[in-house]
Amino acid sequence: MSSLTKKSLRISEIFYSLQGEARDSGLPTVFVRLTGCPLRCTYCDSEYAFHGGERMTLEQILLQVQSHPARYVCVTGGEPLAQPNSLPLMEALCDTGYQVSLETSGAMPVDKVDERVSRVVDLKTPASGEQHRNHMANMQILTQQDQVKFVICDRADYDWARFTLDQYRLPERVGEVLFSPSYEQLKPRQLAEWILEDGLPVRMQMQMHKLLWGDIPGV
Ligand SMILES: C[S@@+](CC[C@H](N)C(=O)[O-])C[C@H]1O[C@@H](n2cnc3c(N)ncnc32)[C@H](O)[C@@H]1O
Ligand SMILES: Nc1nc2[nH]cc(C(=O)O)c2c(=O)[nH]1
Numbered sequence: 624m625s626s627l628t629k630k631s632l633r634i635s636e637i638f639y640s641l642q643g644e645a646r647d648s649g650l651p652t653v654f655v656r657l658t659g660c661p662l663r664c665t666y667c668d669s670e671y672a673f674h675g676g677e678r679m680t681l682e683q684i685l686l687q688v689q690s691h692p693a694r695y696v697c698v699t700g701g702e703p704l705a706q707p708n709s710l711p712l713m714e715a716l717c718d719t720g721y722q723v724s725l726e727t728s729g730a731m732p733v734d735k736v737d738e739r740v741s742r743v744v745d746l747k748t749p750a751s752g753e754q755h756r757n758h759m760a761n762m763q764i765l766t767q768q769d770q771v772k773f774v775i776c777d778r779a780d781y782d783w784a785r786f787t788l789d790q791y792r793l794p795e796r797v798g799e800v801l802f803s804p805s806y807e808q809l810k811p812r813q814l815a816e817w818i819l820e821d822g823l824p825v826r827m828q829m830q831m832h833k834l835l836w837g838d839i840p841g842v
């Protein structure tokens with residue numbers, strides 16, 4: 624218990640909203656957004672989380688999470704795994720009874736993440752500008768409770784994603800393979816048509832919170 628008061632994290636925001644992405648889309652969820660990211664994806668919608676934030680103990684974070692009526696917690700950023708104390712935070716959230724998901728760029732190993740967490744690993748595409756950061760060894764250790772996401776900016780990204788999911792046999796190995804259009808960059812209908820044409824075994828997703836509230840922080 625004392626480690627909850629000793630360990631701390633730099634936090635950009637904690638908010639309550641509908642999960643807008645990935646498998647649990649639509650479920651009331653508390654979001655814990657950690658400050659800082661070593662990547663600079665061209666399309667990043669969370670640049671405000673690169674700097675600043677407030678240092679909070681794990682206990683303070685848990686208390687704030689518990690002030691909302693949700694069973695689901697999404698740990699995101701920034702890049703959560705860039706702060707090592709994200710690991711004990713996720714453990715404590717699981718111990719408290721939350722269903723926890725982690726949004727990560729996959730630039731760092733995900734093997735130390737609590738096994739109760741659903742890891743959502745975003746494989747960075749060519750147009751993100753950060754493809755070289757993908758830690759592909761992560762693909763070997765993901766299980767059926769994990770998810771792999773591709774944020775698609777253009778046709779070259781789509782072709783790369785299609786090739787990569789085949790190469791790593793992702794549809795058989797992980798719980799969800801998600802294709803998401805880069806917001807206001809690739810027309811969602813275009814992505815839908817490519818997926819249908821090829822009959823790809825993937826789930827298309829859009830960022831539901833942006834359809835509901837627009838591209839603003841805290842939703
Ligand atoms: C802001 S990131 C934070 C977690 C981690 N750094 C990552 O990239 O996965 C959360 C998710 O939002 C996605 N995202 C960021 N900007 C986006 C955009 N403009 N359109 C669609 N998805 C976007 C990222 O690709 C990632 O899957
Ligand atoms: N509503 C909502 N759902 C989300 N799912 C993942 C998010 C993220 O920024 O990682 C996010 C977010 O920012 N808002």
Ligand code: SF4
Pocket residue numbers: 660661662663664667668669670700701702728
């Ligand atoms: S890894 Fe995530 S937070 Fe970092 S720049 Fe890319 S989308 Fe933004």
Ligand SMILES: [Mg+2]
Pocket residue numbers: 668669
């Ligand atoms: Mg977001």
